[in-house]
Amino acid sequence: MKTYEILTIGGGPAAITIAKILGKKKTVGIIRPENFSMIYCAMPYAIEDIVGLEKTFKQDSLVTDSGADLIRDKVVSADFDKKTVTTELGETFGYEKLVIATGASPFLPPIEGIGYEGVFVFKWEDDLKRLNEAVKEKQLKKAVVVGAGAIGVELALALKHCGLETHLVDMVDSVLPNLLDADMAVQAEEELKAAGLELHLGSRTEKIVGDQRAEQVVLSTGEVIDLTDDENPYGIVVFAVGMRADVDIFRGTALEIGKIGIVVDSKMQTSIPDVYAVGDCAQFVSGITGELAEGKLATNAVPMARMLAKNILGAEREYDGFYNGAATRVGDLFVGGTGLSERAAGSAFDVIVAYSELTTTFPIMPEAKPVKMKLIADKKTLRVLGAQVVSGNPVTDKVDIITLAIQNKLTVNDLAGFSYSAQPYQSFFPANNLIVACAEDILSRVGG
Numbered sequence: 272m273k274t275y276e277i278l279t280i281g282g283g284p285a286a287i288t289i290a291k292i293l294g295k296k297k298t299v300g301i302i303r304p305e306n307f308s309m310i311y312c313a314m315p316y317a318i319e320d321i322v323g324l325e326k327t328f329k330q331d332s333l334v335t336d337s338g339a340d341l342i343r344d345k346v347v348s349a350d351f352d353k354k355t356v357t358t359e360l361g362e363t364f365g366y367e368k369l370v371i372a373t374g375a376s377p378f379l380p381p382i383e384g385i386g387y388e389g390v391f392v393f394k395w396e397d398d399l400k401r402l403n404e405a406v407k408e409k410q411l412k413k414a415v416v417v418g419a420g421a422i423g424v425e426l427a428l429a430l431k432h433c434g435l436e437t438h439l440v441d442m443v444d445s446v447l448p449n450l451l452d453a454d455m456a457v458q459a460e461e462e463l464k465a466a467g468l469e470l471h472l473g474s475r476t477e478k479i480v481g482d483q484r485a486e487q488v489v490l491s492t493g494e495v496i497d498l499t500d501d502e503n504p505y506g507i508v509v510f511a512v513g514m515r516a517d518v519d520i521f522r523g524t525a526l527e528i529g530k531i532g533i534v535v536d537s538k539m540q541t542s543i544p545d546v547y548a549v550g551d552c553a554q555f556v557s558g559i560t561g562e563l564a565e566g567k568l569a570t571n572a573v574p575m576a577r578m579l580a581k582n583i584l585g586a587e588r589e590y591d592g593f594y595n596g597a598a599t600r601v602g603d604l605f606v607g608g609t610g611l612s613e614r615a616a617g618s619a620f621d622v623i624v625a626y627s628e629l630t631t632t633f634p635i636m637p638e639a640k641p642v643k644m645k646l647i648a649d650k651k652t653l654r655v656l657g658a659q660v661v662s663g664n665p666v667t668d669k670v671d672i673i674t675l676a677i678q679n680k681l682t683v684n685d686l687a688g689f690s691y692s693a694q695p696y697q698s699f700f701p702a703n704n705l706i707v708a709c710a711e712d713i714l715s716r717v718g719g
């Protein structure tokens with residue numbers, strides 16, 4: 272039996288980060304079942320051929336060049352007393368420290384027809400290949416994407432660009448509900464409609480009807496979406512309605528599992544000595560409210576893993592919670608959000624919000640496009656709680672500035688004093704700035 276100083280279960284961004292930092296300093300084993308780790312974020316763009324399918328496959332050298340052993344197998348059980356794990360192929364590996372980075376899998380609601388041909392989720396290499404085949408080889412002509420979050424929106428647009436009649440369904444009344452409040456989502460909805468998507472918002476998917484294949488989708492509004500056409504007796508239904516932590520192999524063991532993942536402290540330590548959990552499989556809290564929060568993003572998984580790896584090398588860092596800065600592209604619009612939306616903040620805070628609208632460059636420049644920000648703050652303390660940006664240009668820089676402000680518990684007063692730069696091709700006139708304009712608006716209303 273081979274024993275590793277650091278044994279990691281998983282091959283996603285969290286596990287790869289562990290390998291990269293520790294691979295040359297410790298004996299590290301990375302156990303992963305799938306052929307390829309995926310660049311998940313790019314998968315929708317492979318459907319519409321913006322990137323080749325194979326470009327979404329990460330190279331194994333990411334792990335092996337780090338010095339870690341890549342073990343292509345699946346863990347089926349762990350013995351925390353003996354400090355071993357056992358795999359599907361019957362191997363047993365020992366560990367000094369175990370890092371659980373098993374991630375999360377797409378959730379499929381238990382509705383009639385969920386196992387029919389034509390029904391997909393979208394995460395793994397096989398999902399991508401099967402969906403690609405359904406579009407390009409089987410040439411199915413109609414698709415329903417359930418879930419109007421970033422993955423659902425990106426995928427629905429990709430299917431539409433491939434020429435399919437595409438419907439986007441969500442039980443919430445607006446698109447991108449985890450990223451944008453309804454008022455900031457209006458432009459994105461217009462963009463989706465202009466692209467030819469049919470939106471069914473405020474609609475729950477009740478069932479899939481057909482003879483063992485997806486012929487119709489029935490919504491809670493009574494609407495029936497027909498997926499058949501002259502050439503095909505069924506169509507595509509993709510569920511992008513959220514992820515559930517992959518923790519089943521640990522159920523019934525002493526490892527404490529909470530409502531949304533493995534319970535860890537701020538150093539990623541689980542309830543068992545020398546066992547850690549990082550990434551989508553770990554349960555953690557919002558960095559703003561301290562309450563349990565969903566945070567299934569690569570941009571949370573990597574920092575958690577980096578922090579753990581650095582601590583294993585002797586640092587004393589702590590993870591302070593999810594802020595969930597994220598972005599997507601909807602046609603010609605770039606949108607992003609961070610922290611709490613007005614809707615989410617409303618239950619914990621008395622909020623005050625402000626909007627600013629400028630242009631992405633000096634307005635006299637030929638490339639000038641509109642850019643809009645919404646800032647959300649606590650009315651009493653003026654602490655910054657969140658922001659959303661909708662723009663003709665990429666928004667992650669603005670989103671990240673506000674995340675840094677939230678992380679450092681800055682107030683609207685701090686943002687009003689934000690020292691910014693300006694240049695004709697890259698910003699509005701020196702006379703104003705998107706963030707400062709929002710902050711000043713709030714201050715003028717609270718007498719600041």
Ligand SMILES: Cc1cc2nc3c(=O)[nH]c(=O)nc-3n(C[C@H](O)[C@H](O)[C@H](O)COP(=O)(O)OP(=O)(O)OC[C@H]3O[C@@H](n4cnc5c(N)ncnc54)[C@H](O)[C@@H]3O)c2cc1C
Nearest residue numbers: 281282283284285311312346373374550551567568569570
């Ligand atoms: C289509 C799509 C688009 C996305 N876009 C973005 C984006 O734009 N920005 C962003 O920040 N995030 C995005 N995400 C989310 C992001 O990919 C995840 O948050 C991230 O992958 C989590 O990393 P992880 O390492 O914790 O888990 P995963 O990446 O889920 O990796 C888990 C690994 O564990 C392995 N594993 C599970 N069980 C076992 C077992 N029993 N034995 C051995 N191995 C096991 C799996 O096979 C896998 O290799 C996207 C996700 C998807 C699906």
